[in-house]
Amino acid sequence: MTDPAKPNYDDVVRIPAPPGRASATGRPPRIAEVAERAGVSPITVSRVLRHPQKVNRKTRERILEVIEATGYASNPHARALRSGRSNVVVAFVSNILSQQFGLAVRSFAATLEPEGFEVLVGQTSYSYVKEVAMIQSLRGIRPAAVMFTGVIELEENRAALAELGIPVIETWAFPRDPIDMLVGLPNADAGAMAARRLAEAGHRRVAFIGRSSGRGALRRDGFRTAAAQLGLDIVHEIGVGEITGLIDGRAAFTALLDRGDRVDAVFCANDLLATGALIEARARGLSVPRDLAVLGFGDNDVADQITPGLTTISFDAAAVGRIAAELLLARLSGTQLAEQRIAVDLFLVERGSV
Template identity: 65%
Template sequence: MTDTPPRRRPPTIDEVVRVDGPVRDESAAEQRRSPRIEEVARLAGVSPITVSRALRRPNLVAEEKRRRILAVVEATGYASNPHARALRSGQSTIVAAFVSNIMSPQFALAVQSAAAILEPNGFQLMVGQTSYSYAKETSMIQSLRALRPAAVLFTGVIELESNRRALRELDIPVMETWAYPRDPIDMLVGFSNTDGGRMAADHLHGRGYRRIAYIGRRSGRGALRLDGFRQRVAELGLDLAAELTVESVSGIADGRGALAQLLDQAGSRIDAVFCANDLLAVGALLEARHRRLQVPGELAVIGFGDGDMASEIAPGLTTISADVGRIGRLAGEMLLARLSGPPADRTTELIELDLIQRGST
């Protein structure tokens, strides 16, 4: 008789907040100039996917249908922009990649890994930064209407409903990453941030810590990690002694300032802190060192991301890790499959999280 390995808990859906908001303010003349693909399909007497194929992969569409579609495109001005000719011949080669923070080594590695798949096959990545800002995200998505790339990749998921609608209207492959929502726009390579928060609580509980604090962003993935952390802390009967949320994270200094504020407020009431971002966690370790606190003796720290500094900074940062290189590779492979032929069955891939234990806990 052999031992049966324990069953893995099914991944928890990330309950991503959906936010209503405007995405553009166009004149009626502009709207007439650029009709939606559904209108082109109706006038040509075909389906929207046939219109898409005629513009991107004309060899997949019968000549009579293709001519009819292109006649409607010319008459209505659909996709009338500097890249329209490339679109009509199926030769658009730009893949737009929008990262949350251009300084993040994890996002950089994911984009590089996607590029390693796409570029040898004739596609080029154009990278922009959203800076965790709805305004910047909206502006960049608006710019896609003029650029008309072959596809778009985000290191995150889109929360604004108006931006989700705008991306669908582009009728190009859209790849979201770094989360596990129940309703991705199109394609997804991600992981459960909620489960990541639960893993952090489990680890701290297993190491004997009972008075725990949280530092992280108040929205986006930070909020999802906090939700999972709160849930598991309550289930384990731990004391979530303090929470400190920040609007954005741009560098290590944000972590130093956050821990300083937390210690000034909570002091000896905490013996461990979960930082929902490695930049925050590294900053917290530096602040603990500045205050001559023993880590992990007086204060344990756990992060999320496994960035380059996690193993370099003393005493070593315990962190929740996802294989971000694999995220990028899978995203690149799925986009390439979609761009190279008819829609593929595979639209979602989930990445398992790991806990990398080092000296900070």
């Protein structure tokens, strides 16, 4: 179990703005500018956004390309919330399919709603372009606060959020320099915990499967560091892009086996990947953990139902949302916060796959 009082910070990457797009700190692009770049009228842009079936395919695709490039976003909430103090809190979720994100946001809303707040949810899909557009929309919505299931990597977005002058809550990582408040997971510590567990089980030739960027990369780096200290040989690292379901874990596990080198155990930095790996192992007639051990991160419902059960590094996702909401309520009430950077505890759930 990690000690919340002594977590290691995550070395979150800070990324400059991608070229060729309006800055989130500047004026958001107008519909007329989108129309000019696409070579159409503003009414055609509006029609694509509202009634895309009424615009021919080539024109629609050209306009959508410009919208993606500029980060333009129409804002249906702006007029209704332009004056007075808003009771709206916006929660941006990286992936609405994630069980852990869902638990956090439901707990977040359940804590805020009895106090008279309304929670609106948007999905960033791990896309910097979408993130920029959504942060631009906050100027019109004027929410009371905003929460992210993640931390903001783009420097322009960090600056834009700071300029809004509202409480900002980041989660799911533990950087040294959050924008404002933080309820984080020490991801590097999670990777180190995985390496220690595999070493304790006697495994020496190990592999990693996970996202090549963001929190997946933080867990990978912690796994690398601890593996080197423990004398583990990381035989292969399989990088994954966007994770949409169990099929991604099956594909990544297949890629690992296709490399042909002997591996004793694999750490999957996401439980969808780990569960998919277990399913693929069974389909290939492999015995887990006798032939190859699998360790996950996140602890979804399927992890407890599959045979053998998935051993995983877990945390209380609902507590992330509840603590974030409690920090927010304290800030909005004018209470002086004794601590506004909180690390959530990690713990190991043993189910037999290691």
